[in-house]
Amino acid sequence: DPRMSLPTVSAAQFVDDNGATVATLVNWHTHPEVMISTDEVSADFPQYLRHRLDDLLGGVTVYISGAVGGLATPLGVRVPGRDGNSQPMVDGNGQAFLYDGQSWEKARSLGIIVAEYVTDALDDAPLVMDAPLTVRASIVPLPIRNPVHAFAFYSGLVERTEGIIRDLPWFCGIFGCAPERAGYVEVGPLTLVTSPGETFAETVVGRDEMSIDYGPDWGVHTYPAITGYEELMDAEVTMHMGLCGDEIGYLVPQGDRHPSDHPENYEEFYSLGRDVETVYRWTAYLLVMGLADQS
Template sequence: MEEGVGARPGAGGLCLFVNGTVGGLMTPLGVTVTDDDGVDWSGDNFDKADAIGRVVGGLALDALDAADDVADPDLRFRSTRFLMPVENFAFQALFLIGIFDRQLHDYDPDQEISETNLPKVETRIDLVEVGPLSMLTVPGELAPEVAIGGYDGSHVNTTEDELIDPDNENPPDLSQAPPGPYLKDRMDGVENWIIGLGNDELGYLIPAYDYKLSETAPYLEEAPGDHYEETNSIGPSATPLVEEMATRLIEWAP
């Protein structure tokens, strides 16, 4: 972006990469990337990462070429802090033995952890508006469907995979999936971005309707099906709380 991609000159300035909604293992692992020279890259190595960077850089330069200039854009900033309960037993243990070195709130360390003595961490969400662009930060790895929906299959965007893996032994019940408007729909910018890992890393932020834990070793083992993310999430209250606080921030007016 800054210095150019291939024969294309760069845009100068400073290029900043931010995460989007990367929860649910949104990853290029197992994906073949074709660079601008038509070369395919499929290994788990730096060459593939470099090819991805160059392809993304080229797309960004294309976007800049087609962009409209915004003269004297307004800058607006909103932020909210709130407490997030640590419900994951494994995370609680890591706090107790000092691996997680972070202040806990609403919690008496001299008493056993319980529903009435549940540790919480302070986190935050920001909403930054620059002219027509609105950027909402979320404190973890948000599952894309929380942001944009797609429970009807409208965002599959491929004929190679189905919305639900037919071999999934514990599939989600889509009849229980939430209706819109979804988080991105609630934002009122001309262009709306959701920035994952924006201020914090509280693990995966999973749709509440399909949050499933192992019956024998919750948080330590995966539930049957496709439920790795729950083992590395702060707890089932996280996503509803993030949605609630983000919506309050979006709807707030001075």
């Protein structure tokens, strides 16, 4: 809680001078974990999405996961079936057949359905001939407060590509900071912002203050309002690319954190610490406004 999500599927189709597709970029905000319990390695539903779009549009389809923090997941969601020919499936009563649970058929159906949304959106999208490119990036020093992460880094269990910042104890604390990179890419009407972890939806689009009553043991928790970085942007199409760099875990908003024995505590254990979302979000503010230090 609070249960927020980003339901928007964003896509950009890049074509050559003859109108043939070179590549299609797709961004959606859910974990690719329909088959979460399997011991087989796969791309889950994005593989079916990519194959379907490759067949329909040509070129190469690239799928990027978005803001999946806050447990954005297809688990527990009933998905209308699509058969091996990508056609809708019906049950014995002529109603839409729905897949539940974990199955490759559900993964296939979800990927194909998202592909349908993409093609519908691209059918109505204007052709942009002049698409200036802007790229910005900035190093984000994320304070390490979680002793589990600190142990993993300092023991060598997890190898860090950028090392650890140790010369800012007043900001980073005793475990130092993990230097990560946040990026901003603008291609014509499309703007993409990157994150080094599992970003929560409210970091991107914001939220109003809200309160949730957790019963007599825990009482009411008030979640403060958040200004999402997209509220500072003027872009026709937006994308958020999560889990970049070293994939440093959940970026839990500071006002959302709960004690370890709270029923809503989960992401906190997999987060670097209480400050990471705030530091990242302010870096994103500066990036979208063109004010961040470049690196």
